[in-house]
Amino acid sequence: MQREESAGLPRPVQRGLILLATLAIVLAAVARLTGSGHVTLDGSRPEQVRLLTFADAPDGTVSVRDASTGLEIGTLPSGSGGFARGALRALARERRLRGLGPDAPFVLTRWTGGRLTLDDSSTGAHVELGGFGPDNQVAFAGLLAAR
Structure with a gap:
């Protein structure tokens, strides 16, 4: 069989x-x-932190203020700062979609090792600024040093 x-x-x-x-x-x-x-992330710690607010001016510039002091520390002229303006537009749009106002500060952080991040304290959005190239990171690095 x-x-x-x-x-x-x-x-x-x-x-x-x-x-x-x-x-x-x-x-x-x-x-x-x-x-x-x-x-995992590299275990770095915050080296420098700055709370920032951004406001559009009628002439198209963006005013950058230190949220702790209220002092203007810089401006993004109209037609320049394409990456910085684009990142901020995306974060502002997220706030509008959630019905949140523009008053809460953004948190700009330089970590040990040199990487920069921008966090929206009201939405929890997080942007790794170095992920878009070193030139784009420089646009925000100047805001940490501004007085």
Whole structure:
């Protein structure tokens, strides 16, 4: 009497697939338990923090103020500062969509290691400024040093 072959995969292929699936589960569990392969930020700490507010002027410039003192520390002239203006427009748009006003400050932070971030304290939005290139990061770096 001859055994009939099933219409499925051959037995060695089935065993190989089961072994592969088991191996994937075991490796995922080991990675999860040991933290192997887990990507984290560099553990840097804030080196310099400045609270900023931005206001559009009638002539198209953007006034930049230190939120702690209320003093104007700079302006973004009309037609320049494309990256900075674009980033601020996106953050302002998010505030408008949520029905929030422009009064809450933005948090500009320089971290140990040199990276810069801009956070919106009212929406929780976070922008890694270095992710858009060093020239664009420079646009905001000057606001930390301004007096």
